[in-house]
Amino acid sequence: MRVPYLTRRLLPRMSGRLRGMQHERGQALVEFAMTASVLFMTLVGLMKVCLAVYTYHYLAECARETVRYAVISGSSSGNPVSTNDAIQTYARGLNYPAITTSLIKTSTTWDTYPTSGGTCTPSTACNNPGNIVKVTVSYAFPLSIPFTPNKTWNMSSTASMIIAN
16 A cells, blocks of 8 residues: 655654654643633633622612612501511512522611701601601622632612602
8 A cells, every 4th residue: 555645755754743742741731720720710700790790780779679668668658667677578578589688688767858857766757758768778799709718798779769658
């Protein structure tokens, strides 16, 4: 059997090059392992930061929804809400995906508007029409990126509205 001309000419040259590469057998594997670990750490970190941005957007939406709930449930409604616990239960009940509801905390204040500007005390009617409801929703976002220490980002968003009825 006859070997083609190109094979006869290239085979001796290639075998000489292959002999020189015998000392570099595991180099590609080591380079891939080092590069892949940095690449995967960056990708996971990017996904976690995107989830943090999503969580912050959710907190802003949650603050708007809970202050709306507090305004609708003023003293003149059929089912008045005047405690932070009821508002926190409502905020946790919104159940957005990828959010741990037990980490949601709310802080609610009812302020008189516009004359005194002070905070209502429990002895006065705080949720009457014309008063301001201010809800602050906070969330402790657990941030864990591979090869870095675990951290917690404390996020919060505030919304306020005037009770109409």
